[in-house]
Amino acid sequence: MAETTATPPAASPSNPVAQTPVSAGPVSPSPVAGPPPAAAPPAPAAPINQVPFEPVVSAHFGKPNSHTIAYYEGHGGYDTARKFIGTPQAEIVQTVKDSGLRGRGGAGFPTGMKWGFLAKGTGKPSYLAVNGDESEPGTFKDRYILEFDPHQLIEGVIISSYAIDCHHAFIYLRGEFIVGYERLLGALNEAKAKGYVGQNIFGKGYDLKITIVRGAGAYICGEETGMLSSIEGGRGYPKVKPPFPAVSGVFGCPTIVNNVETICSVVHIMKNGPTWFRQWGTEKSPGFKLFCLSGDVNKPGLMEVPLATPLSKVIDHYGGGVKGKSVKAVIPGGSSSPLIKGDKVADITMDYECLAANKTMLGSGAITVLNETRDVVSAIYNLMRFYHHESCGQCTPCREGTGWLEKLMHRFHHGHGHKSDIPLIWEITRNMQGKTICVLADAAVMPMQSYLGMFPEEFEAKCQD
Amino acid sequence: MTDFAPEIKTEAEALLADFPNKKSALLMMLRLVERQFGFIDDAGMELAARYCEVSVAHVQGAVTFYTHFKRPYHGKHRLMVCATLMCAMGGHSDRALQQIEARLGLRAGERSADGLFSVEKVECLADCHLPPVVQVNFDHRTCFEGEALEKFLDSALAAEGKTSADYKGKAGVVMNARVPVQPVQPTLHQLRVGPGPAGGSGA
Ligand SMILES: Cc1cc2nc3c(=O)[nH]c(=O)nc-3n(C[C@H](O)[C@H](O)[C@H](O)COP(=O)(O)O)c2cc1C
Ligand code: SF4
Ligand code: FES
Numbered sequence: 001m002a003e004t005t006a007t008p009p010a011a012s013p014s015n016p017v018a019q020t021p022v023s024a025g026p027v028s029p030s031p032v033a034g035p036p037p038a039a040a041p042p043a044p045a046a047p048i049n050q051v052p053f054e055p056v057v058s059a060h061f062g063k064p065n066s067h068t069i070a071y072y073e074g075h076g077g078y079d080t081a082r083k084f085i086g087t088p089q090a091e092i093v094q095t096v097k098d099s100g101l102r103g104r105g106g107a108g109f110p111t112g113m114k115w116g117f118l119a120k121g122t123g124k125p126s127y128l129a130v131n132g133d134e135s136e137p138g139t140f141k142d143r144y145i146l147e148f149d150p151h152q153l154i155e156g157v158i159i160s161s162y163a164i165d166c167h168h169a170f171i172y173l174r175g176e177f178i179v180g181y182e183r184l185l186g187a188l189n190e191a192k193a194k195g196y197v198g199q200n201i202f203g204k205g206y207d208l209k210i211t212i213v214r215g216a217g218a219y220i221c222g223e224e225t226g227m228l229s230s231i232e233g234g235r236g237y238p239k240v241k242p243p244f245p246a247v248s249g250v251f252g253c254p255t256i257v258n259n260v261e262t263i264c265s266v267v268h269i270m271k272n273g274p275t276w277f278r279q280w281g282t283e284k285s286p287g288f289k290l291f292c293l294s295g296d297v298n299k300p301g302l303m304e305v306p307l308a309t310p311l312s313k314v315i316d317h318y319g320g321g322v323k324g325k326s327v328k329a330v331i332p333g334g335s336s337s338p339l340i341k342g343d344k345v346a347d348i349t350m351d352y353e354c355l356a357a358n359k360t361m362l363g364s365g366a367i368t369v370l371n372e373t374r375d376v377v378s379a380i381y382n383l384m385r386f387y388h389h390e391s392c393g394q395c396t397p398c399r400e401g402t403g404w405l406e407k408l409m410h411r412f413h414h415g416h417g418h419k420s421d422i423p424l425i426w427e428i429t430r431n432m433q434g435k436t437i438c439v440l441a442d443a444a445v446m447p448m449q450s451y452l453g454m455f456p457e458e459f460e461a462k463c464q465d
Numbered sequence: 466m467t468d469f470a471p472e473i474k475t476e477a478e479a480l481l482a483d484f485p486n487k488k489s490a491l492l493m494m495l496r497l498v499e500r501q502f503g504f505i506d507d508a509g510m511e512l513a514a515r516y517c518e519v520s521v522a523h524v525q526g527a528v529t530f531y532t533h534f535k536r537p538y539h540g541k542h543r544l545m546v547c548a549t550l551m552c553a554m555g556g557h558s559d560r561a562l563q564q565i566e567a568r569l570g571l572r573a574g575e576r577s578a579d580g581l582f583s584v585e586k587v588e589c590l591a592d593c594h595l596p597p598v599v600q601v602n603f604d605h606r607t608c609f610e611g612e613a614l615e616k617f618l619d620s621a622l623a624a625e626g627k628t629s630a631d632y633k634g635k636a637g638v639v640m641n642a643r644v645p646v647q648p649v650q651p652t653l654h655q656l657r658v659g660p661g662p663a664g665g666s667g668a
Pocket of ligand 1: 103104105106107108131134135136219220223224225263438439443
């Protein structure tokens, strides 16, 4: 990297998170050093998140040389993989099931259950494909895992591949990740040189090949089947489901797709046990997660907190409060998630159930705060432009629908809307939902309906008649 | 026939061995083409097709599907400004674009006539807490407006032996990131009356 570009708070392009807050969890001093022993499960009725939390997946972000194998092994790295390679695979899958870990890529599907769906005895090889496409607007967590802790991901890939009995794993990165790719590649070469990846890993007779694939700028390659098409060496066209990837995925073989953060969490669950993981969060949303805070807050940045942390605490405590007078609305889980209105923020906890009950979703954990000055119409115009640009074009309702919505929002944005356009918007969105190969169309419809449904007066104010 | 330089050729062969079949190595192969030639043009696509044993049509289909590959119509200094909501909402993207226009006379989607600079709007670059995020060729820049951007433009212009005066007031070449540059002529299609900005009755 030639020039240093940074204005504060960015440190340097290759080390951009160094000065952004990676929260240290609740500030109350913990009497116990390190995680408490796994044998002390919290009583089920006890109030949640009473156990002090220290960052786990992001523990080493921003530390000098955290991406090297010397640093990683100096902090207990690869011990977990060494311990579990060679043990019964069904037990690893069971541990992940018991932990209740849910996918961190967007859909929140239980990871252990997904692993259990992998088709067995097909006579074909099976694959693990790690999703590092990270293109959902607002999300920037996998970037930092790749830049600061690539070995954590590789260890996760070793354990996960072994658990599902696959011998070839792909890690798919979006093409724009340059430092992340270089560091992951460097880490992979270090791990290969030590014999942690390749033939006869840890002398336990297990072989694993890891291939890194770089995308080239397409949001749709984050959709799991789109990513698999891209790995196959062509356009990133999603495929009809079923068959699901676990039955027929990349190259027509059984494939497990998991997000980068999901795979990293597996390492810590195997190391400390499911009971440890369940100390935080709720029954249905156990554990902790990386959240990406952006928009109108005083201290935007990345944080790792227990699930079910109140949204108001995320904004006020970790985010340094709203920038501006008040919160107009919050996008809780990336651009595809419906809004939360400002007056409801106090009722929200960041877990899958609470957000679903409020007709939105946790998604990728990307929280964007909009203050009272923000124009909802221009925000949705920007997003519709995004979805139109990123639609792969295979399905008519999505290709045309996103285009129509963009055009309509362009019209409203410039104050030329018609009152009759509003029922038209509802009709277009209804004709897009559930009628396409992948859910990009739904991902575009959800914010459109939510913004219009929640702030109809702002759309009416942009009508010329 | 064009071929890779010896050391890149070794990498290309290692790549083919790293994938279950040759076709699947295509995206990574195109990155080698990009590295060797600086961009992906027709000859580069033919080269990738030959190594991956697929048709040139397949390679063209793939290359034009993605937006991040460097193509011949991009400038030597390719500025990709994130224009998605989180960067756009504080006015950050617009300020960066205006600053670039003030110095280079280029608007989004244009390349300077000498081919040295080009500017694009791109979608979320996954660093939304530090807006505006800009990628300059293969470098990732955050909070890239005001002084930081100004300094970069100064040094890029100086490195090319140019000044802002060489670009101000000169029209940029329209560069379509998906279809190579074509003169735009009014056609019947554009006279069509229909919904939306392209057709007529709308904005
Ligand atoms: C349009 C679209 C874009 C997506 N983008 C991503 C992405 O960038 N990264 C990701 O991990 N998952 C993304 N997903 C979700 C994946 O399809 C998939 O559910 C996920 O990778 C599964 O991993 P998990 O179970 O570990 O979350 C996207 C889904 C859709 C429909
Ligand atoms: S829904 Fe949209 S993005 Fe998904 S396959 Fe269809 S056209 Fe492509
Ligand atoms: S919106 Fe610009 S980097 Fe995400």
